[in-house]
Amino acid sequence: MSGVTVVNWYSSIILDSFPKMFSPLVDDLSHLKDNEVEDKILELSKKYFVAQRLGKTEMLTQLATFVIMYKQEMSKRNAIRLNQQLDGDLGQLINVD
Numbered sequence: 001m002s003g004v005t006v007v008n009w010y011s012s013i014i015l016d017s018f019p020k021m022f023s024p025l026v027d028d029l030s031h032l033k034d035n036e037v038e039d040k041i042l043e044l045s046k047k048y049f050v051a052q053r054l055g056k057t058e059m060l061t062q063l064a065t066f067v068i069m070y071k072q073e074m075s076k077r078n079a080i081r082l083n084q085q086l087d088g089d090l091g092q093l094i095n096v097d
Contacts, residue, residue, distance in 0.1 A: 029073040037077075041070045 029037060048063040 037074050
């Protein structure tokens with residue numbers, strides 16, 4: 001199995017295995033830019049650690065859920081971006097002029 005095939009296989013597994021997390025407090029994340037998603041992950045992570053220091057266990061579960069949702073969105077975007085890059089590379093390799 002070539003390196004490109006392994007990466008395509010791996011990224012397709014990642015995309016198929018994303019659980020569809022839902023929260024009525026979070027809208028669809030696909031309209032956000034990458035840097036907005038990263039900023040939100042950072043913001044929520046900071047809030048998580050503050051809640052952890054304060055012993056707010058009920059808040060930790062909710063914050064962890066939101067962090068996971070945003071991280072999954074970034075992982076999905078990265079897998080899609082990797083697939084697109086590899087598809088373009090393969091097209092150049094197969095082109096026989």
